[in-house]
Amino acid sequence: MRLVLLTYCLLLSLFSFGISNSKFHEGNDAYSHQEYALALEKYSQLVSEGYHSAELYYNLGNTHYQLSEIGKAIWSYEKALEIDPSFEDARFNLDFVNMLTVDQIDQDKGGLGSWFKGIFFSQSINFWAYMSALMSILLATSLVLFFRSRQRKLKNLSMLLGSVFGLLLLFTLLTAHFHKGYIQDQSNGIIIVESTAVRLSPLEEAQLSFELHEGSKVQIIGSNAEWVEVEVNENTGWMLKEDLWEI
Amino acid sequence: MVKVRLFFVCIVLIFSGKVISQVVLDAQVDKDLVAVNEQFSYVLTTNKNCEITPPRFRGLQVVAGPYQGQSHSSRNINGKTTSSTTYTFTWYLKAKEMGIYTIERSKMACKDSDHASQEIKIKVASPEEINTAKEGIADHYLTLESNKESVFEGEPFILSLKFYSKKRPQDVENYSNGLSSGIERHDLRKPTDNYPIVQKDIKGVRYYIIELRKELCIPLRAGKVSIEPSYGSMWYEQNIFEGYRLEGYSNGLEIDVKAVPEEAPEHYIGLVGSFEMDFEMDKVELSANQALEFKMTLKGNGNFNSFDPPPLNVPDHFIVYDPEIKDSLVVGENGIEGTREYVYSIVPKEKGEYKLTPFQFSYFDLSSNSFKTLTTGEVDLIVNSASKAGVEYVEKQIPTVDTTDIRYIHQGSDNLFKKDDFFYGSLLYYVTVGSPLCLALLFISMKRRKENMSAEARLALKQKGAKKSTLKVLDESRNLLQAGQDQEALKSLQNAMFNFFMTHLNMPLSELSKNSISTHLKEKNISAETIASFESCWTKIEMAQYAPVGAENMANTIDETEKMIQSINSQL
Structure with missing residues (x-):
């Protein structure tokens, strides 16, 4: 009985995420009336309040695009895709906006990794956590059934179910762990200024290594207070932190 | 007396031995008039198994062989048994060039005597010569025919491969095309079609004519274009259980391809036939950096497959992407007929009012043997200033042609969450995942304790x-x-x-x-x-x-x- 109650509570909390925020809709209204600056303000407020969602970042990306802020638009689409890798519209708009960038960056699209992400990371952020809780309950039930039952058939069945649920528990735990890590990890960045210099060392007067333009995606290797070390097309260098937004 | 008797016995023995061992070495070919590359056989027959030195087949190519065969026969006449064995050696040969070839004698060295076969002459002639020679005489022969001997570059003509046979064949067994270069060939026969058979008198002899293949050919370059002989084989029924094959090579062909007249107009891109053109633009006014779709439809009959997409005549700063091509073409006896649609995406980069003549090109009209020019005429295009300031287009491929803007925002549920909304990793999560297992373990241990209790x-x-x-x-x-x-x-x-x-x-x-x-x-x-x-x-x-x-x-x-x-x- 207690277990049932607990599950119920969990499911209830899952639905509570669906409660919408009025600022999001205010932003949408502003966007549909082509008041992009207002829309940007509304969406940005939500982001600064610590809210995230694939849809929020997607709409924010569209707003940035309408305001001709290509770098920030790309950043937003990347954020949206980080939360939901199977977000088709965000992928489309990202590809579209990427065509407007100047730098040709090698990007790893496709492959087993993105396939895995597309399948397992496109659910709600707590999906796998709930699934693992459910698996734990099912595993516990099968264990109890196994020790209580006297019939051989029932014992075998519960043993089989128990091992299946055990494996699923392990799998869901790991996936939940990696999903959270994937969303929280910030190892990439997007250039948000028109152009920025990448230098050989983190100093204003250091020698220029190469230049990057708005919208280019870079990998972040390290950072200090003002500078961030980035890697692009297997070249590394330091650039100002303020020129880049982390994904 | 004894001596005389012995002499007779010897004579008889020698004579009879001579009769039995009368050695024969015979050479034969199955054809003495062959076409270039046509295969024929050379067979040596002997009744004594001695060492044979075959001829060197000078100028001829040994395709296969020698294959050795042996047959044994014995007969009994008035109680006297005689037996003989026949040995055969078979070579398959062919000639690469025309001419008269002599196959020299084959030699056989036995213990007591040497033997040699006769010399054989082979004539290798052109297929035409052979066909002419065969008309009315040969049981079967193949011809390759063209409906035109001289064509313009790009003008279609029809090739047909025909098998002539005195006897009605039961089945078409196999055929293959001879090589050709500088010609685009399209098979006109559908795989399901039957082979048409007609009867015709040739030099007073009635022949069955089977059309094995019919092709539409379009020459791709001017000059002499040659088509090598084709091969065909047919199966004939002898009786219910047995059949035999007749095969052969056709003649080759040489087609004279004339170049189109020298004074070709500027916009000639290799089109030959008769054509009509139609075009469509999805916008006449747009802003810079926006894409415009230009659709051009070419309708008619001609060498659709052998020219590049026509270039567009637009200012340099217009970016023109490679067109998407949609075909609905049919290959028929009159050539390739139907429509081809080119869909171009054009992105103007600078504002202005343009008067364009995007398309103007010429083709060679076969009915009048002259050049004709098709044009879209002048088109007005207004390009406004770019709506997205500071956005610079660079040469990259647009993923889908008919989309020129980003997709619209999502207005449904926002699915908002905060970073601390992560259930995974929270204390409640560990309690939720751990408690069912703990409860189960508790239950199990209690049950165990109860089972292990004293009386x-x-x-x-x-x-x-x-x-x-x-x-x-x-x-x-x-x-x-x-x-x-x-x-x-x-x-x-x-x-x-x-x-x-x-x-x-x-x-x-x-x-x-x-x-x-x-x-x-x-x-x-x-x-x-x-x-x-x-x-x-x-x-x-x-x-x-x-x-x-x-x-x-x-x-x-x-x-x-x-x-x-x-x-x-x-x-x-």
């Missing part, structure tokens, strides 16, 4: 529950009493008491009696008052079994028993 402990546990179950039975008997079932109530009351003492005093049913129970209770230091109460209850129940008591009395007994049991339970 006394188990009894103690049982006794603990005895009072509860007895009181429950007492309630039941009360209910029975109320329902008027006195006897059942009494029985249940008695049972309750028996059960209680059986478990508490650990006595079997047979030993239960008023005295024995009282003794046991005394041993367990139960107060005398309670024991008295027990004895009174026992007596009353016993009495009730024989003499009916009133319901009220019965109820009192039940109450008394209940009190007594509770009292014993508290004192134990």
Whole structure:
């Protein structure tokens, strides 16, 4: 009985995420009336309040695009895709906006990794956590059934179910762990200024290594207070932190 | 006398030996007039197995062989048995060039004599010569025919491969095309079609003519274009069980391809035939950096497959992407007919008002043997200033042609969450995942402990529950009493008491009696008052079994028993 109650509570909390925020809709209204600056303000407020969602970042990306802020638009689409890798519209708009960038960056699209992400990371952020809780309950039930039952058939069945649920528990735990890590990890960045210099060392007067333009995606290797070390097309260098937004 | 007889015997032996061992070495070919690359066989036959030196086949190519064969025969005439063995050696040959070839003698060296076969002459002629020679004479031959001997570059003509045969063949076995270069060839026969057979008199002989292949050919370059001989083989029925094959090579062809007249207009891109053009633009006004779709449809009959997409005539700063091509073309005897659609995406980069002539090109019209020019005419295009300032287009491929803007925002549920909304990693999460497992383990360990308990402990546990179950039975008997079932109530009351003492005093049913129970209770230091109460209850129940008591009395007994049991339970 207690277990049932607990599950119920969990499911209830899952639905509570669906409660919408009025600022999001205010932003949408502003966007549909082509008041992009207002829309940007509304969406940005939500982001600064610590809210995230694939849809929020997607709409924010569209707003940035309408305001001709290509770098920030790309950043937003990347954020949206980080939360939901199977977000088709965000992928489309990202590809579209990427065509407007100047730098040709090698990007790893496709492959087993993105396939895995597309399948397992496109659910709600707590999906796998709930699934693992459910698996734990099912595993516990099968264990109890196994020790209580006297019939051989029932014992075998519960043993089989128990091992299946055990494996699923392990799998869901790991996936939940990696999903959270994937969303929280910030190892990439997007250039948000028109152009920025990448230098050989983190100093204003250091020698220029190469230049990057708005919208280019870079990998972040390290950072200090003002500078961030980035890697692009297997070249590394330091650039100002303020020129880049982390994904 | 003896000597003379011996001489005769020797003569006879030698003579007969000579008859038996008359050595034959014979050489034969199956054809003495062959086409270039046509295969023929050379067979050596002998009746003695001696060492053979084959000819060197100068100028000829050995395709396969020698294959050795052997046949044995014996016969009996007037009781005299003679036997002979025939050996054959077969080579398959072909000639690469025309001319007359001589196959020299084959030699065979036996112990006592040397032998040689006859010389053979082979004529290798052009297929045409052979066909002409064969007309009206040969059992079968193949021809390759063209409906035109001279064509313009890009002008279609039809090739047909025909098999001529005196006897009606049963089945088409195989055929293959000769090589050609500079020609685009399209098979006109559908795989499901039958092979048409017609009959025709040629030089007074009736032939069956089977068209094996019909092709539409379009020459791709000017000059002499040659088509090498094609091969065909047919299967004939001899009787129900057996058949045989006839095969051969056709003649080759040379087609004279004329170049289109020198004075080709500027916009000539290699189109030959007759064409019409139609075009469509999805916008006449747009802003810079926006894409425009330009659709051009070419309709007609001609060499659709052998020219590049026509270039668009637009200012340099217009970006023109490679067109998407949609074909609905049919290959027929008149050439390639149908429509081809080119869809271009154009992105103007600078604002302005343009008068464009995007398309203007010429083709060579075969019906009039002259060039004709098609044009879209002048088109007005207004390009406004770019709507997205600072956005610079660079040369990259647009993923989908008909989309020129980003997709619209999502307005449904926002699915908002905060970073601390992560359930995974929170204390509640660990409790939620851990508690069912902990509960299960707890349950299992409790069950284990119960199973491993000693007999006394188990009894103690049982006794603990005895009072509860007895009181429950007492309630039941009360209910029975109320329902008027006195006897059942009494029985249940008695049972309750028996059960209680059986478990508490650990006595079997047979030993239960008023005295024995009282003794046991005394041993367990139960107060005398309670024991008295027990004895009174026992007596009353016993009495009730024989003499009916009133319901009220019965109820009192039940109450008394209940009190007594509770009292014993508290004192134990």
